[in-house]
Amino acid sequence: MSTASKETVLIVEDEPKIASLVADYLEGSGFASHHLDHGDSVVPWLEQQRPDLVLLDLMLPGTDGLTLCRQLRERWPRLPVIMLTARVEEVDRLLGLELGADDYICKPFSPREVVARIKAVLRRSRAAEVxxxxxxxxxxxxxxxxxxxxxxxxxxxxxxxxxxxxxxxxxxxxxxxxxxxxxxxxxxxxxxxxxxxxxxxxxxxxxxxxxxxxxxxxxxxxxxxxxxxxxx
CATH class of the missing domain: 1.10.10.10 (Winged helix-like DNA-binding domain superfamily/Winged helix DNA-binding domain)
Incomplete structure (x- = not known):
């Protein structure tokens, strides 16, 4: 759950080095984060916790990122989702044709770019509560x-x-x-x-x-x- 002082990002990424690097940059920018490395664990975790944004890798063990994004859109339509992908040909599907992710970031990427994109999406979406x-x-x-x-x-x-x-x-x-x-x-x-x-x-x-x-x-x-x- 989000705390009063920090917004929380759920990082769903099966490459530990990438997840750790992104988490470090998020922490340095004032965010809290939680890391999951298997697609099958995402929905059960979200049923108990509610982050402010999900950073979701496309290629995951278990349930893949495309399927997860579809499930998240159906169950939590206002939860912001940014997809991580090395497959540029999937961009149309990620952004709207099938899934409607809020944004996507292509690998390899700069952690600073990830943080900047997260901040931009949260600025647009957090005020759904206003x-x-x-x-x-x-x-x-x-x-x-x-x-x-x-x-x-x-x-x-x-x-x-x-x-x-x-x-x-x-x-x-x-x-x-x-x-x-x-x-x-x-x-x-x-x-x-x-x-x-x-x-x-x-x-x-x-x-x-x-x-x-x-x-x-x-x-x-x-x-x-x-x-x-x-x-x-």
Whole structure:
């Protein structure tokens, strides 16, 4: 569990040297950490403890990282997950096509980069606990909390989904191409496919339709991209 003074990162990594190095850098940056080296132990541990973020290796003994990320998303959708991978071809799957990880880091990596990415994801996600204001009769964004509320109900968006919705809502009626949306979603200009945007849009629509089943506020423009079109 997180303490009042330190945020906790669960490191799931089967290479002891990597795990120890990351843990040392996290400790030096004011974090607490816990290390697991086998995929089968992750869900049982999370049923008893709740870290602020999970740093999850893709290749693990037992349950692999892809399966674990899917399980974590289903059971704890607001728990931030950063994937560690040496397989660049898996990036689309990690970021959204199947799993919706909050971020990924390719091996080999700098421990300083890992800490910086962790801090960035936590800044975006920790404020899910911060109350937002809404008039209770519309779709509103809580920028401090990185939350979207429909009729006062939290949609439970991931950080990337929130950023995507914010870009669209800031320009009602404007059509954004997939490339433009990727530039807003991933400011480090990482290379992902257009299918990743489509996957995020699909998940975002699903979360909105769970609250507003009769409304379609994110419209597809065939051959061009997407736009936010609030109802008249």
């Amino acid at each position: 109350p937002g204001s809404t008039d209770g009769a519309a779709l509103s964004l809580d920028d401090d909390g990185w939350r979207a509320l429909a009729d006062g109900q939290d949609l439970g968006l991931t950080a990337v989904e929130f950023q995507l919705l914010k870009v669209l809502m800031n320009a009602p009626g404007r059509i954004f191409s997939r490339d433009q949306l990727m530039d807003h979603m991933y400011r480090d200009h990482r290379i992902v496919s257009e299918r990743t945007v489509d996957s995020h849009i699909k998940k975002l629509r699903k979360k909105i339709s769970d609250v507003w089943p009769e409304r379609e506020i994110i419209r597809s423009v065939y051959g061009v991209g997407y736009k936010y079109q609030p109802e008249e």
